[in-house]
Amino acid sequence: MKALIVGGGGREHAIAWKLAADDPTLELIAAPGNPGIATLARCEPIAATDVDALVALARREGVGLVVVGPEAPLDLGLVDALRAAGIPAFGPTAAAARIESSKRFSKELMQRAGVPTAAASTHTDPASARAAVRALGAPVVIKASGIAAGKGVIIALSIDEADAAIDAMLVDHAFGSAGAEVLVEAFMQGEECSLFVLTDGTNALPLLPVQDHKRIGVGDTGPNTGGMGAYAPVSIVPDARVAEAMRLIIEPTLRAMRDAGTPFTGLLYAGLMYTNDGPMVVEFNCRFGDPETQAILPMMASSLLEPMLTIARGESLANAPAVRWHEGASVTTVVAAPGYPGPITTGASIALPADAEGVVVFHAGTARDASGALRTAGGRVVAVTARAASFAAAQRASRAAAAGVRFEGAQFRDDIGWREQARLDARTP
Ligand code: GLY
Numbered sequence: 001m002k003a004l005i006v007g008g009g010g011r012e013h014a015i016a017w018k019l020a021a022d023d024p025t026l027e028l029i030a031a032p033g034n035p036g037i038a039t040l041a042r043c044e045p046i047a048a049t050d051v052d053a054l055v056a057l058a059r060r061e062g063v064g065l066v067v068v069g070p071e072a073p074l075d076l077g078l079v080d081a082l083r084a085a086g087i088p089a090f091g092p093t094a095a096a097a098r099i100e101s102s103k104r105f106s107k108e109l110m111q112r113a114g115v116p117t118a119a120a121s122t123h124t125d126p127a128s129a130r131a132a133v134r135a136l137g138a139p140v141v142i143k144a145s146g147i148a149a150g151k152g153v154i155i156a157l158s159i160d161e162a163d164a165a166i167d168a169m170l171v172d173h174a175f176g177s178a179g180a181e182v183l184v185e186a187f188m189q190g191e192e193c194s195l196f197v198l199t200d201g202t203n204a205l206p207l208l209p210v211q212d213h214k215r216i217g218v219g220d221t222g223p224n225t226g227g228m229g230a231y232a233p234v235s236i237v238p239d240a241r242v243a244e245a246m247r248l249i250i251e252p253t254l255r256a257m258r259d260a261g262t263p264f265t266g267l268l269y270a271g272l273m274y275t276n277d278g279p280m281v282v283e284f285n286c287r288f289g290d291p292e293t294q295a296i297l298p299m300m301a302s303s304l305l306e307p308m309l310t311i312a313r314g315e316s317l318a319n320a321p322a323v324r325w326h327e328g329a330s331v332t333t334v335v336a337a338p339g340y341p342g343p344i345t346t347g348a349s350i351a352l353p354a355d356a357e358g359v360v361v362f363h364a365g366t367a368r369d370a371s372g373a374l375r376t377a378g379g380r381v382v383a384v385t386a387r388a389a390s391f392a393a394a395q396r397a398s399r400a401a402a403a404g405v406r407f408e409g410a411q412f413r414d415d416i417g418w419r420e421q422a423r424l425d426a427r428t429p
Contacts, residue, residue, distance in 0.1 A: 007069030010364035011290035018297040022305040036363025088312035095262040100286040113256035117281040120185035132184035133162040141185040146178030190275035201263035203317040209237035229416030230295040295332040329391040331398035338409025340379040353404025
């Protein structure tokens with residue numbers, strides 16, 4: 001069978017790596033892919049957002065499965081178009097993808113479904129948004145309702161900062177149409193952890209809890225990024241808490257999506273805050289996280305291909321076995337280009353670390369030049385994942401491998417998993 005993976009980042013490399021491991025006879029095609037994916041798949045130079053060309057490619061190749069990685073093609077209706085062409089596609093329809101692409105849709109859905117989340121109101125008028133900020137007090141969260149490339153969430157520590165964020169979105173249109181509507185949301189205190197589920201719209205298989213590191217700097221300092229690293233599992237979310245999140249959050253959300261006439265199928269990403277009052281939803285995403293996927297998939301002992309195929313074919317997961325996991329832990333460290341998350345320089349020559357047991361290098365912002373040499377071509381260049389018998393060993397191996405990725409100006413955080421490390425240290429007598 002042929003499978004097409006849409007996208008060209010580290011997440012899609014991890015998905016390709018896992019599918020190739022699940023079924024070595026699978027013929028993988030990627031669009032557009034990247035040099036890492038090219039070691040596993042035939043890459044076609046088609047943009048992930050070119051819906052017509054992707055449907056034509058899938059049809060021409062007779063693929064039995066399309067896996068859509070990023071949110072943009074989901075929002076553009078790629079899955080709708082593939083299904084209309086009779087091609088099994090893993091991912092939600094555009095209507096269901098609004099759980100990520102419209103924070104207003106998502107918040108109203110949660111409020112209807114009684115899913116725990118911060119109080120919020122939606123505004124298109126700056127004066128009413130400012131009044132909502134004053135009613136909540138600082139700190140307060142200002143969110144662009146649409147997709148703003150991970151930059152549309154501002155945690156304002158003062159009323160002045162909140163007003164500035166509102167002006168940037170509603171007056172200066174800094175986020176274009178994504179910021180034409182804003183949410184003013186109560187600030188939540190606690191520790192974040194994400195739970196991903198594979199779902200047919202009714203039944204859901206939880207994956208390992210995972211923690212992202214969004215800030216650029218050590219100790220969670222500096223500006224937000226797409227994610228500088230992740231680890232799994234997360235000890236504050238043991239199995240009993242996964243079961244609780246399924247009952248309180250995932251099941252009512254899937255029910256509300258069905259009731260709205262937009263059942264959600266594919267991968268639902270629940271960004272959770274573990275507060276003193278229990279888990280609350282920070283955000284939903286309609287696709288795998290990046291770099292969380294690079295941490296989770298190397299831990300997956302059972303097949304990803306099987307539940308993906310079941311979902312893409314519109315079949316039921318009711319009798320699907322639970323996902324099985326390797327013992328131990330994984331730690332993923334992103335190595336980024338100089339300047340990231342601001343303006344970056346690209347084109348630097350890259351040397352990758354020597355192969356090491358349990359370590360995988362997932363490519364993201366890499367490209368081959370005319371001579372075939374590997375060069376930087378994006379903000380997050382590679383993500384190195386180490387899986388080991390213990391968290392501490394995985395963390396050490398991930399750091400060492402990241403240090404072995406060499407290019408001019410390379411930057412990475414050497415403290416991925418610092419909260420987990422602090423918990424482990426506190427337990428050691
Ligand atoms: N790492 C955050 C995200 O994928 O949205």
